[in-house]
Amino acid sequence: MKVAVRYFASVREALGQGETVEVEPGATVGDVRSALIARDAAHATALHRGRAVRSALDQVLCDEDAAVGEGAEVGFFPPVTGG
Amino acid sequence: MPSARVTVQQADFDLSAEVAALRADDPGVGAVASFIGTVRDRNDGVGVSAMELEHYPGMTERAIEAMIDEAMRRFEIRRARVIHRIGPLQPLDQIVLVVVTSAHRRAAFEACQFLMDYLKTQAPFWKKEQTPDGARWVDARSADDAALARWGIAGSNATPAETGPAG
Numbered sequence: 001m002k003v004a005v006r007y008f009a010s011v012r013e014a015l016g017q018g019e020t021v022e023v024e025p026g027a028t029v030g031d032v033r034s035a036l037i038a039r040d041a042a043h044a045t046a047l048h049r050g051r052a053v054r055s056a057l058d059q060v061l062c063d064e065d066a067a068v069g070e071g072a073e074v075g076f077f078p079p080v081t082g083g
Numbered sequence: 084m085p086s087a088r089v090t091v092q093q094a095d096f097d098l099s100a101e102v103a104a105l106r107a108d109d110p111g112v113g114a115v116a117s118f119i120g121t122v123r124d125r126n127d128g129v130g131v132s133a134m135e136l137e138h139y140p141g142m143t144e145r146a147i148e149a150m151i152d153e154a155m156r157r158f159e160i161r162r163a164r165v166i167h168r169i170g171p172l173q174p175l176d177q178i179v180l181v182v183v184t185s186a187h188r189r190a191a192f193e194a195c196q197f198l199m200d201y202l203k204t205q206a207p208f209w210k211k212e213q214t215p216d217g218a219r220w221v222d223a224r225s226a227d228d229a230a231l232a233r234w235g236i237a238g239s240n241a242t243p244a245e246t247g248p249a250g
Contacts (some may be wrong), residue, residue: 008139009209010220052223054240059142061205075139075207079223079240082136082167082208083120083179083199 001025001070003032007046008077011053014046023068029055030064032074052079088163089147091138093170096180105164106184112161116191117182118199124174126221131212134221136169136178139207143167150201157234158194160185165198167208200230204240 006018021035033055036043047053056075057066068074098117106112124131151163166180181198185191210221223241231238 006139008207009137009211012137052241056139056142056207059139059145061146075142077139077207078209078220080204080207081210081221081223082138082206083203 001027001068003027003068004071004073005032005036006073006075008075010078011046011076014042025070027068028064029057029062029066029068029074032068033064033076036076047076053077054079088151088165089144090166091140091143091169092166093168095168095177096166098180098182101164101166101180101182105162105182109161109184111186112184113186114188114191115182115184116188116195117180118195119177120179120199122172122174122176122178126212129212129214129216131174131214133171133173133213135171135211137209137211138167138169142207146206147202150198150205153201154183154194154198157197158185158190159187160190160194163194163198165202167202167206169208197234200227200234201236203227204231204238 001023003021003023004018005021007015021032023031023035033047037047053076055062055064057068058073098119102115102117106115122134147165154160154163161184164182168178172178181195183191183194204227211218212221225241228238228240228242
């Protein structure tokens, strides 16, 4: 199934505004991240698990166990620094 | 009824106008608390000449709406208003406004602080600063996670907390 991915801040600078990724039904946000990491060196660096990358599923903060549905929107970004 | 509770905008805001609008038709209000965050000219010992604020459109508004809902549940407040600016900003500029009305002062003070603590770690905004050494993304602070934890909410924004499956 297809999932829309969006990037922000330093992750956006490295990988662009976003892209589409194909994952198996029942996939989690962590599976989406893994699929992206496998794409190329730029993805592997920007989304490396040693980095502080936060995620959102359908525009709500989530952890990597969150289950992704068809047509979902997943965001990856660094820790937030507003206010 | 007042206008929207949450606004994300490039334009500046006017505290007096926002306070007036929030309490205009509500004679039950006995207290108004507000907070304004502004751009400093130094951060972590380095001069800051300008900054750019980015956000996640849609998610930002949704996240702050949820924070206001939570503040309404926790504190006896009447209304709340949050404005956060995005785009290019300079030292002295206003960044964020929180205004809360209530019957008595304590709830307004507490809800105002709660909303800011929540916003700092859970609303998707990112600051990029211009310094003499070039542009840099601002680092999140674990002290902000600790501030939210005081309200009994476990935040893991700055704190490295990789909870996902190993990959």
